[in-house]
Amino acid sequence: MKYEWVTPDMKQYPKGLREIKNKPKKLYYVGNLEVLNQRCVSLVGSRTANGYGKSVAEQLASKLAMRGVTVVSGLAKGIDTCAHRGALKAGGNTAAVLGCGLDVCYPPENRNLMKEIAEKGLLITEYDLGTKAERYHFPNRNRIISGLSEITVVVQARNRSGSLITAELAAEQGREVMAVPGNIDSQHNLGTNKLIREGATMLLSESDIFEALGIDHIDEQEAKNKLSATEFEIFELLLKNGEMSMDEICMALGKSPAYVNPIVAVMEMKGFTFSEMGKIFLANV
Amino acid sequence: MLTKIQTATLMGIEGHAVTVETDLHNGMPGFNIVGLADTTIREACQRIKPAIMNCGYLFPRERVTVNLVPAGSPKEGSHFDLPIALGVMMLGQDTESLKHTAFLGEVSLDGTIHSVKGVLPLAICLRRAGIKRLVLPASNAEEASILEDLEILPVTTLREAVAIAEGEQMGTPYLRKETPGIPKTEYDYSQVVGQESVKRAITIGAAGAHGILMIGSPGSGKSMMAKRIPSILPELTYEEKLEITGIYSVAGLLDDHRPVIEERPFRSPHHTITKVGLLGGGARPRPGELSLAHRGVLFLDELGEFDSKVIDSLRQPIEDQVVHITRQMGDVLFPSQVMLVVAANPCKCGNLWDDKKVCSCTSQQLESHRRKLMGPFADRIDMHIKVNPVTKENLIRADQMAAGMSSAQMREMVLAARERQEHRFRGTGYRDNGSLDERGIKAYCVLTGAGEQLLREAFGRLGLTMRGYHKILKMARTVADLEGADRIAEQHVAEALMYRPDIWEQA
Numbered sequence: 001m002k003y004e005w006v007t008p009d010m011k012q013y014p015k016g017l018r019e020i021k022n023k024p025k026k027l028y029y030v031g032n033l034e035v036l037n038q039r040c041v042s043l044v045g046s047r048t049a050n051g052y053g054k055s056v057a058e059q060l061a062s063k064l065a066m067r068g069v070t071v072v073s074g075l076a077k078g079i080d081t082c083a084h085r086g087a088l089k090a091g092g093n094t095a096a097v098l099g100c101g102l103d104v105c106y107p108p109e110n111r112n113l114m115k116e117i118a119e120k121g122l123l124i125t126e127y128d129l130g131t132k133a134e135r136y137h138f139p140n141r142n143r144i145i146s147g148l149s150e151i152t153v154v155v156q157a158r159n160r161s162g163s164l165i166t167a168e169l170a171a172e173q174g175r176e177v178m179a180v181p182g183n184i185d186s187q188h189n190l191g192t193n194k195l196i197r198e199g200a201t202m203l204l205s206e207s208d209i210f211e212a213l214g215i216d217h218i219d220e221q222e223a224k225n226k227l228s229a230t231e232f233e234i235f236e237l238l239l240k241n242g243e244m245s246m247d248e249i250c251m252a253l254g255k256s257p258a259y260v261n262p263i264v265a266v267m268e269m270k271g272f273t274f275s276e277m278g279k280i281f282l283a284n285v
Numbered sequence: 286m287l288t289k290i291q292t293a294t295l296m297g298i299e300g301h302a303v304t305v306e307t308d309l310h311n312g313m314p315g316f317n318i319v320g321l322a323d324t325t326i327r328e329a330c331q332r333i334k335p336a337i338m339n340c341g342y343l344f345p346r347e348r349v350t351v352n353l354v355p356a357g358s359p360k361e362g363s364h365f366d367l368p369i370a371l372g373v374m375m376l377g378q379d380t381e382s383l384k385h386t387a388f389l390g391e392v393s394l395d396g397t398i399h400s401v402k403g404v405l406p407l408a409i410c411l412r413r414a415g416i417k418r419l420v421l422p423a424s425n426a427e428e429a430s431i432l433e434d435l436e437i438l439p440v441t442t443l444r445e446a447v448a449i450a451e452g453e454q455m456g457t458p459y460l461r462k463e464t465p466g467i468p469k470t471e472y473d474y475s476q477v478v479g480q481e482s483v484k485r486a487i488t489i490g491a492a493g494a495h496g497i498l499m500i501g502s503p504g505s506g507k508s509m510m511a512k513r514i515p516s517i518l519p520e521l522t523y524e525e526k527l528e529i530t531g532i533y534s535v536a537g538l539l540d541d542h543r544p545v546i547e548e549r550p551f552r553s554p555h556h557t558i559t560k561v562g563l564l565g566g567g568a569r570p571r572p573g574e575l576s577l578a579h580r581g582v583l584f585l586d587e588l589g590e591f592d593s594k595v596i597d598s599l600r601q602p603i604e605d606q607v608v609h610i611t612r613q614m615g616d617v618l619f620p621s622q623v624m625l626v627v628a629a630n631p632c633k634c635g636n637l638w639d640d641k642k643v644c645s646c647t648s649q650q651l652e653s654h655r656r657k658l659m660g661p662f663a664d665r666i667d668m669h670i671k672v673n674p675v676t677k678e679n680l681i682r683a684d685q686m687a688a689g690m691s692s693a694q695m696r697e698m699v700l701a702a703r704e705r706q707e708h709r710f711r712g713t714g715y716r717d718n719g720s721l722d723e724r725g726i727k728a729y730c731v732l733t734g735a736g737e738q739l740l741r742e743a744f745g746r747l748g749l750t751m752r753g754y755h756k757i758l759k760m761a762r763t764v765a766d767l768e769g770a771d772r773i774a775e776q777h778v779a780e781a782l783m784y785r786p787d788i789w790e791q792a
Contacts, residue, residue: 245673246482246783251682257485258767262779269743269782276787277631277638278501278671 003030003102003129016040020147020173024126028102031122035070035093039213042072042149042170044142044163045079045156050188053079053156056180058086060153063206065092066271067215068222072097072149074141075114075123077107079155079163084113088120097144098125099137106133139165146170151212153203154179157191164191167200176212178203223272231267234260235282243279286310288380291387291416292368293407294353294360297570297610297617298535300403300410302387304354305365307372312348318369320353321614323361323569326369332392333370340396340443342374349373359614361569364401366392367420370443371450383450385417389425396443400424406531408432420449420456427544428534430461431527472513475691479675479683483510486670486784488695491517492702493763494719496603496625498588498663498786501672503635507628508553510672511584514626515549516692517699518581525580528620532579536572550581556590560598565619570610575602576619588629588663589654596662599625604665606720624719627666629658638673659786667719667756668784702766718762723755730758735775743782757781 005028006012014036017023041064043057057079061071065087073080075096087094096117098106102125105111117123126144127137142165146152152170154177157163167177179200182189196202203209223235230253237252238244244252250260264280267273274283290305316330337344351369353360367390375383389407390398404425411419412435421429423439430437438456440446448454474484483499483506490497491514499507521529529546533539539546554563554574565573575583585591602608606622633650636642646654657663675683683689706717715725732740740761744754760781761773770777 247479247673247675247683248679250481251479251679257482258780261482261485261783262776265779265782266739266775269739269746269779271746275671275783278673 001030001103001129003028004033005029006033014148016148016150017144020143022143023147024144027124027126028129029122029124030102030118031095031120032093033122033124035095035122036148038068038070038093039215040070040072040095040149041151041153041209041213042145042166043079043083043153043155044073044145044166045154046158046161046163046188046191047076047078047080048158048188049078049082049156050186052182053180053188054082057082057155058089060155060206060209061086061094062090062092064209065090065094067210068092069209069213069215070095070121072145074099074138074145075106075110075117077110081110081113083155084117084121088116093121095122095124095148097141097148098123098127098133099141100133101125101127101129101131103129104132138162142166143169143173146175147173149175151176151178151209153177153209154192154195154200156180156182156188157195158187159190159194161191164195167195176201178208178212226270227267227272228263230263231270231272234263234267235272238273238280238282243281245279249280286376288372288375288378290368290372290375290380290383291385291411291414292365292389293387293411293414294358294362294365295403295406295535296358296615297619298403298406298532298572298576299618300407301358302410302414302416303360305368305372306352306354307369307376308350308352309345309376310348310350314346314348316349316351318351318353320351320356321359322353322365323359325363326353326360326365329363329366329369329392332366332394333373335394336366336392336396336443337370337374339394340447342447345373345376362401362403363391363399364389364403364407366390367398367443367446371446374447375450378451382452385415386450387411387416387419388446388450389419389421390440390446391422392443398422398440398442398446402537403531403535404429405431405527405534408435409527409531411435418456420446424541426459427462427541428530428539430459431530431545472516473692474510474513474516474695475689477506477510477513478689479679480506480510480672481683481689483670483672484690484695486668487514488517488690488698489760489763489767489780489784490514490626490668491624491695492699492767493667493706493759494624494717495667495760495763496627496665496719497668497670498627498629498658498666499670499672500629500631500658502638502674503630505672505674507672508584508586511553511582511586511626511628512551513692514582514584514624515551517696518549518624519696519700519703521547521549521580529580532572532576532619536577538577550578551584552578552581553584553586556585556587558591558595560595563595564598564602564608564610566610570612570617570619572619573608575599575621575623576608578623579620580622581624583623583625585625585627588627589633589657593657593660596657597660600662600665625666627663630654664752664786667760669786670784698767701769702763705766705769718759718766721759721762726755726758730762730773731771732758732761732773732778733775736761736773736778739775739778743778747782747785749785753785757785760784 061083070093071087073083179192179195368388418436426439437459608619631637636644764777
């Protein structure tokens, strides 16, 4: 297995981890370490989540990933799996922090997912190769998850879920903690609801996350990566002028509406623009 | 003693040949008309008698019975005056020579012949029935003369008509006035500056006969652009001219200045119009605005102001392209194949989209307006386009840039796209992309792989309904036709997506 490692004295060492106490002395990784240089949000929760938790996790992850946010989680069953999957589905970045060596797959049923993340995202751990997953590894691993992320979202947790530890660690590290509310007649949501009572931010939609991150327009760099040359030209026009009508865009580009129309439609599909009141806007949160 | 005179009657805009049989027999002087004649015809005897006498002829002092054959179908119209009068005056003479001559006209008490409505459809049916010569009021001659193989004999008095009937005089066939080419409308799209994207949308709409809903602030040029749509539609064919002129003739809208409809109709009824005014109706069914716009453009300005019930009643006739009016005497059909163009303000006061002005609508008004703009009627309109007012800066910029599209350029694109459709739909019952139903869409809207991929993504991401999905496909088909492509590619779908309806948030 081809892996690399990074230590705190190296430039590539994740910025978020530099700030925390008890930072890992050495991190092994497979994949693209760059994803941690994007905005990072972790989605965590129970391994035994119900349908509600899983679907929320997947949707949140997709929406975050679509906007260029890296979704960090722990590759465990349940919420973690859904979070990674959602991010991958949207074609975005995701990072999995393991509680074992890079050559160990835990849980085994996530073998394929692990492989996919290694190819498209990042697998990272502080444990040496061959280290088995032990119960006590996970709370330790959780400090890395929260440390890498600006915001930790607990999607669904029971009363004594391990993800509550992540939330606690995140709060200690001075990071924002959010929790998704759930109905009170289900044990599945007790932990998250309690977190809210204790002061975690209640998450009502993905826009709460974007607001907390201060994302109100798309990263220009990201737009450049995802858009074709003409699309990016339109993107920059909109960035400069604010909202524009179709005709203004056509005039600025010196092209016919027949040429510009499909391009703008595709940009809308990609989620970069939207049209309202007869004008084209850059997509805000 | 029996005479037979040929004439015709109207049912909706269809004419039906009628023979007027007149018989004289001994008895108390009297005058009876049988054969389901309406009041106007039954009153004819009161007009005919003095007219005949005032012209210096005698009125028989015996019992006159007039029968209108076929006796079972209802007849109406004042144009029966002349044939009935002649039937009486020709008594005792042989009318066999008049087998191929028909008479139409209203007679006044002094024997003058007045013009009547519906001459063209009557003439068409008479021609079909084998009539060679048509005697009619002089002021209707131009209208009927569009039929080239019918001899038109205009008359102004009862005397002239009698002279022709008796064979004393052959009458001078009316020759059609030379029309000075096609009267050019003064409306041209080159006069619309800075609205190229709306013009593009209109080109697509006209090419595929798609309905268009334009939403935009007051003063953004919605009506201005709508008025110019006929200038980019194909010219009327001879058959279409006949058909449309027939409708206008029945509605009594032809006169000396406009005896024949040469251009595609553009009808823009006011928003206070009633259901009958729009669809047609009345005791003697008259075509409504919808049928007057047949093969042209029906423009509804200020959709928000129309009565919802009136608007909803348009749905079926526009889809079926025909208006059914049921009367005791039978169904009347008016054709209604129109390109529907609708304009609406974004809200009742019109300022909702304006940065500088403040919208003064209450939330109830916004909600009710919203409901109209996305109600079942609007949902059946293929293209929803947004129109922005042209700002001063843009006006100056647009002026400096290359000239925008002119009607001639747009029409050229429309014609090419229509030709492709005609070729594709020959013998299928479909006429254009706008008229495709679900089955037609499946058969003719073939996508490339990438096009299908994009459409599938859009279906999920943009929350399209099934109807919306079909509309996109139809529009994409037209965009592809404009480009001369056989299969619908990605960029065609993408452009069509620009014209989907907004999902308006509840106010």
